[in-house]
Amino acid sequence: MGVGTVSLSASAQAVFIALSARAKATRPQLAVDCGLSKPTVSAAVSELEGIELIERNGAAHGTIGRTAAVYRLGPAAGYVLAVDHGSTQVSFRAVALDGRLLDEAHTGTPSEARAMVRAALRRRRRSGPLRAVVVAVSDVVTPAGRVGDPAVDERVRAAVDGLGLPAAAPVLTENNVNCAAIAELREGAAGSRDTFVYLQVGVGIGAGIVVNGRLVRGENGAAGELARLAYPWADDRPAGHEALEARLGSPGLLRRVRARWSTADGPLPRDAAALFALAERGHSTAAGLVREHSLEVGKLAASLSAVLDPGLVVLGGGVGANPLLTPGVVETLAGLSWPTEVVVSRLGDRATVLGAARLAREQGVRRAVVAL
Known part of the structure; x- marks a missing residue:
């Protein structure tokens, strides 16, 4: 029987979704997860096995000698693709709908992304249908039905088109910082907390906002676009377009470094990582510049706390993930805001592609049960 010629029962859909979340489970476990009777689950399992959406994968042995068949997703379940399309590199993860990693790679040259992704798709020909693709981009993603900035929307389209994805592939785009927050x-570092802000500080700045376990995207898809905050906040200086990002992004930091560096300080740091490395080794000028920058980022965190009261700020990005940035952020928050915990991301530069893979799996499971 062809997969595209059937319609799954509601109970089979529920069992498939539950098994996708568990990766492996017995029928009694699925009955508990779905709130269904054992006979109903048995019928659903048979239905799913018949079209190879699930398959047996060994047996579990109980304490009184009984055994129960263990099930996992089958070859017809398919897989999803997550792509982090950054400005300087592109990475991807291909995962099964139950989260098993099938393939991953990255390239430091976005121009090579098309060949990398196409090669990955060829390797996945035996992995079943491609259920969903999520492409993370560094731009605002305009929600369906809204009118966005034409130039931004065109950049997003160009990023997706440049990957050479199959014409029929169901593709979604999402902001990269939002993906990292997910x-x-x-x-990641959020642990059991369901309300927090992921604050990314690197070449640019941005925030992913999670409230009650849900990502906040905003009416225009622009929630967390901190670059648009009015800055500077001074009576005699007009606020500039994305002036805050120009100040707190690593290019702005390096401009201040060049202005303050003297020949007595030795060779000029070539990038933010080199500056932080010098500060860690006790270089006084570097340490002073890093501290000033961390206090400035702390003001931004305090502003977010004043509006959202998240209770937790997760620092990420090329600069934000450096532990030397944390003390100044904590100090500024303590002086200007109510108690707010500050932690550094444990996921590093993988956060965006991992979050995109989470979104892709959610979409892929949903499409698998409704597309049949």
């Missing part, structure tokens, strides 16, 4: 919620 990863922190599900498998």
